[in-house]
Amino acid sequence: MQLKKIVAELDLKVLAGAKQLEREAQGCYIADLLSCVMAGVQPGQLWFTLQTHLNIIAIASMLEVAAIVVTEDAPIAPATVEKAMAEGVVLLSSAEPTYETVAKLIQAGY
Amino acid sequence: MSQNFSLFARMGKDLPLSILHELTYEIQVSEVMTANISTLPPTTLMRAVKDMMRDQRVSGIPIVSPEHQELLGLVSVEDLIRALEQERLDAPVTEFMATDLATALDEEPVVEALKRIETAGFGRLIVVDKLGNLTGILTKGDIMAGLLQTLEKAYRKIEQLQQQEQSHHFFQALNSDETSLTLRYRVQVGDFIKGGHASSSIKKALQQIGATPQLARRVAIATYEIEINLIIHTLNGGHIVARIQPEQITIVAHDDGPGIADVALARQPGFSTASQKAREMGFGAGMGLVNAEHCADALHVWSAVNTGTRVEMIFNVTPQ
Numbered sequence: 001m002q003l004k005k006i007v008a009e010l011d012l013k014v015l016a017g018a019k020q021l022e023r024e025a026q027g028c029y030i031a032d033l034l035s036c037v038m039a040g041v042q043p044g045q046l047w048f049t050l051q052t053h054l055n056i057i058a059i060a061s062m063l064e065v066a067a068i069v070v071t072e073d074a075p076i077a078p079a080t081v082e083k084a085m086a087e088g089v090v091l092l093s094s095a096e097p098t099y100e101t102v103a104k105l106i107q108a109g110y
Numbered sequence: 111m112s113q114n115f116s117l118f119a120r121m122g123k124d125l126p127l128s129i130l131h132e133l134t135y136e137i138q139v140s141e142v143m144t145a146n147i148s149t150l151p152p153t154t155l156m157r158a159v160k161d162m163m164r165d166q167r168v169s170g171i172p173i174v175s176p177e178h179q180e181l182l183g184l185v186s187v188e189d190l191i192r193a194l195e196q197e198r199l200d201a202p203v204t205e206f207m208a209t210d211l212a213t214a215l216d217e218e219p220v221v222e223a224l225k226r227i228e229t230a231g232f233g234r235l236i237v238v239d240k241l242g243n244l245t246g247i248l249t250k251g252d253i254m255a256g257l258l259q260t261l262e263k264a265y266r267k268i269e270q271l272q273q274q275e276q277s278h279h280f281f282q283a284l285n286s287d288e289t290s291l292t293l294r295y296r297v298q299v300g301d302f303i304k305g306g307h308a309s310s311s312i313k314k315a316l317q318q319i320g321a322t323p324q325l326a327r328r329v330a331i332a333t334y335e336i337e338i339n340l341i342i343h344t345l346n347g348g349h350i351v352a353r354i355q356p357e358q359i360t361i362v363a364h365d366d367g368p369g370i371a372d373v374a375l376a377r378q379p380g381f382s383t384a385s386q387k388a389r390e391m392g393f394g395a396g397m398g399l400v401n402a403e404h405c406a407d408a409l410h411v412w413s414a415v416n417t418g419t420r421v422e423m424i425f426n427v428t429p430q
Contacts, residue, residue, distance in 0.1 A: 033395040055306060062309060
């Protein structure tokens with residue numbers, strides 16, 4: 001599914017990568033333990049997390065995830081947003097907890 | 111027979127007009143003509159013309175004066191047929207040859223010669239240089255063969271380029287008896303902000319020299335884990351050294367302490383000594399070495415308390 005559609009369906013905020021929303025995403029991975037993400041996330045997936053520090057951008061860039069979705073409106077430092085922009089990582093934010101966000105995604109036919 | 115079809119008309123009908131037409135402007139007459147042609151003196155009999163046409167498989171022979179090499183005329187298959195019909199094979203060539211000659215300049219583009227052949231209905235043109243000296247003969251067949259050859263050359267070139275683009279063999283661009291590339295990174299302790307710098311740089315380098323995405327990904331994941339270990343656990347940070355060779359990639363991380371008391375235990379999934387701060391950031395799951403080991407073809411750890419740790423990871427480059 002196109003990121004554009006995902007952003008609209010889940011009512012997400014686009015913090016970085018507004019120009020890359022044509023990108024296709026397929027599948028998702030949910031974890032806050034970075035080693036699990038390193039081992040488990042596949043290129044092109046959405047990554048749902050509560051982590052907001054700079055390293056999530058390095059991981060997302062290196063593993064070529066389609067987008068990071070930070071849930072529960074977790075506060076994101078400007079430095080993280082800036083790095084996401086610099087690295088071409090799509091950084092999205094959801095007001096709802098991870099479960100509700102993902103449930104909506106499934107309802108939307110993802 | 112060759113006069114019965116028009117090359118121009120064919121180009122328009124069956125082939126991309128622009129490309130073939132362009133080629134006829136680019137190719138010179140001298141590139142496609144038959145050079146080193148045999149000539150005959152004006153005293154030759156038609157019988158000898160017949161023998162030469164049969165033996166050399168030519169359809170036109172220039173008649174040249176032996177004294178000054180002056181071009182006097184051209185005898186063609188059509189002329190020979192007339193002589194055969196009249197049963198006059200013993201007549202001199204001067205009685206049958208054409209003297210009203212259509213010529214082409216060796217330096218002019220093929221398109222000009224082709225126009226002359228098509229509009230005047232000549233089977234062949236005598237090719238002369240600027241001084242009027244005979245340099246060759248040009249037929250429609252010559253032009254056709256020349257165009258095909260040029261197209262084939264262009265096609266081969268495209269094929270080669272496509273192959274180069276597709277294969278991207280590892281280290282293809284570098285050639286030596288022993289090729290290796292060494293990348294060295296300093297990793298500061300506690301510098302989470304730069305965490306992933308070494309591993310993502312190594313990944314980019316691997317992609318640039320043509321590693322497969324899978325190989326680049328394996329190396330990047332394993333290196334990231336080791337890089338984060340240096341940031342979290344060391345006293346003074348450490349170094350990551352990547353040695354990239356055509357058959358093998360070796361990543362070494364070394365530091366000067368504190369060292370690991372029980373390496374076997376440290377390699378167990380879930381074992382961690384990470385600080386609360388690191389754990390809050392999502393590190394310290396005790397899966398770092400496990401992940402790295404999973405990605406690498408071999409992983410070795412040497413460590414001594416109060417001395418330091420050295421982790422070596424080896425990745426085999428499998429042929430694509």
